Amino acid sequence: MTAAADPVAPPDKPARRIPIVATLVVLAAVVGMVMLGLWQVRRMDEKAALLAHYAAAPGQPSVAWPVVPLRDGALLYRRSGGMCVEPTTWSARAGRNLAGESGWRHIVLCRTGAEGPGMAVDMGWSRDPKNPVGWTGGRVTGTIDADRDHVLLLVSDAAAPGLVPSLRPSPADIPNNHFAYAVQWFAFAAIALVIYAIALRRRG
Structure with missing residues (x-):
């Protein structure tokens, strides 16, 4: 009588090996994204405090x-005034009037005395970028704003002849988007981990 043959044992499956270098790269990227998200959270609190300071400025x-x-922006949105002894240079920049219409703001650099940096004043708005003529200077009052180079300028309450007042600067126009940025970075970190986990599973 023939003895039954022993069943052949299936070969052992090789153990899954996690790629060390790729894992370290992914983890470093995830840590970096989480750190950026935490930085945005800190910036959100700092921005909220700054906006509160700006909101109180018009009443100072x-x-x-x-x-x-x-x-440094410490004087933004404060009321101020000065004497434009002599208008020197005019320039036109895109802007809006009090009604919210798009057009051109007319900025003049003023000499304020024998010394000092002078004063930049937004003397009003028009639809035409051609600079006005006929304004010879004088006392100006208005709200402190900053131009695109973070240089202070005064948005005058009264417009020069032929212009209408420009839209006054407001801290309400400054967004606080840091919470949204933080959520994005945390989401990127989570997505990176999920994608890498799926890649490891398929590799195995």
């Missing part, structure tokens, strides 16, 4: 136009 007492140029 009027300040004299600074003799020394400032770029």
